[in-house]
Amino acid sequence: MKINQAVCTLFKSSVIALALFSNNVIAKDNLPREVREPEAATGYEQKQGVIGSTYMAAAANPYASEAGRNVLAKGGSAIDAAIAIQMVLTLVEPQSSGIGGGAFILHFDNEANRLTTFDGRETAPKSATPDLFLGKDGKPARWIEAVVGGRSVGVPGVLAALKKAHEQYGTLPWGELFDDAITLADNGFIVSPRLAKLVAMKFNPGITQLPEISNYFFPEGEVIQAGDVLVNKPLAKVFRSLAKDGVAPFYSGWIAKDIVKKVRHAQIEPGRLTLADMKGYQANEQKAVCGPYRQYKVCGMAPPSSGGIAVVQMLALLERFDMPSIAANSLDAVHLFTQSSRLAFADRDKYVADPAFVEMPIDGLLAPKYIAARSELINPKKDMGKAFAGEPEGAFAFADNDSFELPSTSHIVVVDANGNAISMTSSIEMAFGSALMVNGFILNNQLTDFALSPMRDGKWVANRVEGNKRPRSSMAPMMVFNPDGSLKLAIGSPGGSRIINYVAHTMIGILDWQLTPQEAINLPRVTNRNKVTTLEQASELVTLKPMLEAMGHKVSVRSLNSGIQAIAVNKDKQLVGGADPRREGKVFAK
Template sequence: MKGLLSLLLISTSLMVVAVPDKKREDREPEAATGIIAKQTLVTEHAMVATANPYASNAGLKILKQGGSAVDAAIAVQLVLTLVEPQSSGIGGGAFMLHWDNKAEKLTTFDGRETAPAAATTDMFLDETGRAIPWIKAVVGGHAVGVPGVLAGLKKAHEKYGKLPWAVLFEDAIKLAESGFIVSPRLEKLVAMEFNPGITKLPTIKNYFFPNGKPIKAGQLLKNPKLAFVYRSIAKNGINAFYQGWIAKKIVAAVQQSVIAPGRLTLADMKNYRAKELPAVCGPYRQYQVCGMAPPSSGGVAIIQILGQLEPFDIAKYSMSDAQFSHLFTQSSRLAFADRNRYIADSSFVNVPTQGLIEKSYMAQRSALINLDKDMGTAHAGTPTGALVQADDNAYELPSTSHISIVDEDGNAISMTTSVEMGFGSAVMVEGFILNNQLTDFSLDPKQNGQWVANRLEPGKRPRSSMAPMMVFDQDKALKLVIGSPGGSRIINYVAQTMIAILDWQLDPQSAINLPHLTNRNKVTTLEKGTDLVKLKSALEAKGHQVVVRDLNSGIQAIQLSKGKLLGGADPRREGTAVGY
């Protein structure tokens, strides 16, 4: 059974190279069909839920040593960089929510990548002024933004860490030196080569194709270069990464990439700063739902989806009801219409964040939902503070990872972390992969003569759909820590699972196990191989264009209930929830 489970947990992989650029709906790597339901883990003291058992166990070890939720998150990310390199790593970026239980304070840390100072709005346009095909923009140094995850983690550790910085690196160093067992999922993704860069760029090819053959599940894979990097950062702090020898290696790899050399400089690395920001929070029934502020679109969009559904008696439905699927997709259409127009880096453009989640505005949007008919393509509304701008067609692939942690003191972390495309830009340096996050900007800076909010600009952070979330009850007590990978579908995955827990009173694992449906203001997509497919005809009768396909979530959730911690990890991937 264990072997079968491993085979079913293979996630991403659609051969993007062969698919025409216009068919973006079908250009995301797919999960394996079939879900083997896991059971909710129940513990009393602390819990870690991540996308890989090695990472979960590393985080749990830190908690048992008296470490904080932040300490555990750092240990987890360092291990994920090694064992799940296609999804996240120190060459990428992250968004983190942190709950300080004693102070009853919620804050967020923005470790999103930034565009180099030499970046220009026309960087991804061809000689005719048209945006180049997305897949041509991904591979190589041209797409690399300044990595932010380490700066974000260090900033959080300075405020909320308990154990010494160097201690947090110990497990990852040992694992990189002694080796880890390659999982079936990693084997599959390497063999499928859906990121063409992993066979075209020599450094990454030599790592994943030793002796010219792809790595195999069960194989012991060592990464001594990454271990050396970790030893340096553990001893000298993040200055080694942002200003020292590692920074020089990163810049050289980007600028000298054999495919699409990039514009990243040592000054860009040195000048990077993570941000600590207030969370964006909105009401949903008796709860407060909180997430990241822009440039992440996840927090705002999920608050909108839930707020627009509040007038409906969602509790009386279930996933087997076509009417719930209809209502959910209509609310999602409205949220995505606003997301595509307004959400971007608020340090560079006007983002009407509070206007978008104002109760009166969400009620106005909710009134557009027809109980009996699909609305078709929704149009963006006009929230308070909105300026005229063009819609954005940038999109994200689901090669990302999520971490949910609650420590013994009740402090919590919800952190989503990514290198964007599977295997990022495929530029590998000193044992880790660099992101391709510049392709999360709109490749075309203008639409119909109007500027796009999420256009590329020097120093700017690209829009994201990452949605680390927390939910609080009427007494301001933490109730739920949740998030998921999945590209722009993250928003739907997380919102649906929150409804299952908050409205339908399901435990976290049962909620995560439910089949998925999504609508990003395009088609309604039902998860292949599940009972949800039976709703296809009923939804088509309401005017939906329905697609059935594999859906690649990786939800990690921890619920706090009656003095217990209830945790779940997505069976569509290889993650685990562990605790004590």
Template sequence: MPSPFYQLRRFVTTSLISSLFISSIGFAATQEVREPEAATGFAEQKVAHGKKFMVAAANPHATKAGYNVLAKGGTAIDAAIAVQAMLTLVEPQSSGIGGGAFFLYWDNTAKQLYAIDGRETAPKKASPELFLDENGKAAPWIKAVVGGRSVGVPGVLAALEMSHEKWGRTPWSELFDDSIHLAANGFEVSPRLAKLVAMGFNPGLKQMPVASAYFYPNGEPLKAGSILKNTELSESLTLIASQGAKAFYQGEIAKQIVDSVQHAAIEPGVLSLADMKEYQAKIRQPLCQDYRQNIICGMPAPSSGGVTVLQTLALLEPYNLSQYQANQAQAVHLFSQASRLAFADRNHYVADPDFVEVPEKVLLSERYLTSRRSLISADKDMGKALPGDVINAAKDDAYERPSTSHISIVDQYGNAVSMTTSIEMAFGSTVMVGGFLLNNQLTDFALSPEKNGVPVLNRVEPNKRPRSSMSPVIVFGKDQQPSLIIGSPGGSRIINYVSQALIAHLDWQLPIQDAINLPNVTHRNDYLALEKGTALAKQKTWFEARGHKVQVRDLNSGIHAISIRYGVLQGAADPRREGIALGQ
């Protein structure tokens, strides 16, 4: 009988996954004046080494919570639960139990890869007109993202509990201890959290009474270094620890969530107790593809991350990128053109596969890729790329914001987790209940259900999951074992951040920390963005001479990764954020 990994490789060559069980349209430039994650700038390199286990996450408290679980013999899934619980407390702007997640899990014993879908779902009473105004036009973004209307059924806890039942070792009740204790006793507010609160990017934070009282005590924004307690979250996590996720989806917490959404001070929503009770996480088949003698695996739809990362890399496969120095202008140009084409397809063809046909197999087929590559010029920007002629679908107009978090974990048993988790916009919907913020992920649906009579695949529908750009990735090397666990926050730019880091590591052979530290470049079929204050930004005129529309701006990735080579684990954290990696 062929091994599971042989079957994986066989799929890669036929563009059909049959053996493994295996996230928007960016704002117009006028709406992208700043990113809410732009906070503290670059920090020191944060590389860590180990031979037993490793965890990399976006806040030191979260990383340490995961480390503590791993040090006591817990699995990667056990550690992910502890990390997510802690992020809910210390990084509330980016993720939490009020949101959703996508993650890949490598079961080293079974040599099997799983893709776990903990994405939020639309309430039963949601309709395609959810975000249209009285004139049938898409609502202004601020009216869409703030308040109860934008809240989907949170999925991350259900996904983690389902995974814990399969792959957990540490009792569920013990995985919340560190977070419960810190929430009750208080933690030191980080400079990044304080700055994001002070920026006031999400106006709902001041307008929603519960969130305002928490983040603006006595009417003043939280100060870096101050001690912040969250007794309500401590109580919520205590219930979840003792009763399981059922306490969240069916108990008192569920009632509080529904009441807070339906009676929100801004844009009340239609979330119901039945919606909460009936939520189910899903196991899907991951997307995998060869690249440079590696197999790269990512999330399938409803995340657009997997197919768009893989398509970007596949379009570049015939080019000898290793001949260029890291971030050499010619290589960046080629990358931008591949990204243009991949995003053109992504913006039309990716949605919830339980509701529409998502042509991932076609988009990754060599015949289709060959035709798309013919559009790439080595010395001139192609201009706005059109989607390939695959199926009849209109372009999406979702609002997708960059507040998210990524967690990478390898345990002592060789299991691995690559998990991207989000509440969408910074501080989500700003509806706060039980000590945590609720997501505004429904704005990841298209606001308009159709364009010129052509349906938008990612339109709102009851029980449907919105498209995402979350791009957790696991790379497998020649030894048929994970060699890289990686992902990033950043809204639709996640796809570029992850793709660029993969190229830097696999083509330019940079150590993973150096790959992450490279100046960022993004292109979402809109304009070429070069990271402000870097050597790459100084080449703006080179790109403009080749027809590129260029913006120099903050590009605040938050990549957390673990590379594995010769039995050594190297954990890396993005210096643009405040996370760390710890291992043993």
């Protein structure tokens, strides 16, 4: 491929070198043991924080961050910048998110001092039934077989959510927000090391099995390389149509028809999606889930995302402990963090699903008395082992559901010149989603976020497949507010179900350990999803392994591939941003 010199110049101003990546392993049973994207295995270069006085944008790829900065420089709002960023991410980070997927958006209106959220989660086709992923023998499909093809595709929601938010909070015309994405799609973008590595690893088997995506990533049979220029004329055409006519072409016009045709006639596992499903999609505006943590108010997404409840719970469970006086990532800090996570994940796995279909005890899960009682289960000196869900007020008897979510997701944070803020997590689920590519973009496989088996021990699973239902997610875009109601922090991460741990851990670093966003993001990661305690390899946390095991923990060591973006507002009203060194994200500010 010939490299366009102008594109090279643009990219060189933004590109971030990546480290080596670890291998991926797919299990041969129904669920993967540890499905991983390529990750910074050792020695990744820690990034420096960024300070701004006027506006700031951070995203998972330099091209996307720069697009957000360009919109803000023209006087655009936070949601304007987020739209421009997401369109560019669809092109340059296709493995993680895009217009063929969904999103959860927190929006803070600084002037009105109002926080709201937009739910752009995908929905199952109306005709979907709980047996969607069951074979003729009544057993669930192997997980990897469920992912690829049309069966796993839900109605994409990210465009509807962005349009709904823009109608309320946009300042620039909708059509102007596609300029950078159209230019890059037409002229080409330089393939990043991360994208090239993912493609070469054939992490998603569908990218070699389905012709459109295979031809795109393996032109003339040769895998794309880092540094190649990749042009996407079909996607440029889609962007022009969306810029001119809004989201109508996507949900009821020519793009919708192409999506439905692609899904229903997929060469692998044709799906049930219809044009009526596309036309009927609605993004939901709803209240955030909020709770206190020390002097702060912490807010996140309500269900069907489990992230907001789980992060608020984790922090609340730790409030009785003097975390500020415990050294960052010390033995005590790691132990207490994992115990709060065990309890939060136990409740998440049992109770959280789409509230339009399942009665959910949200208030009960966050009630002070319930939190206090659950917190008493934490022994400061001993691992509790597997935690079991509590019985909050309003609880119903569902079976536990440990569905598996993959780490191919992206996070955006923006603060504009008027102090309005966006924290937005978007995803197509597995790397390269369903591997169905239509008009230059990839369709999600989010229906695999439902429980593949709808019943367990004779009880319905709350997160089972049902028509028009939204699958549970762990995406956790979060915001934190000071006692006077002003914005303190906007934060989020990709990472599958580990998102909850990544975000909560970084928030503790900022709120309790008084670290800058970049310092907190740079901390070695620790997770526990009510199973094993996992420590980030090649970090000082590994030295804690024998001591944690002496406390009863089962410990594993592996790469933990967070991709956090965060913006804090300090006491001097400066914007302080950070991007995760484990991925290729970047912060732009003025």
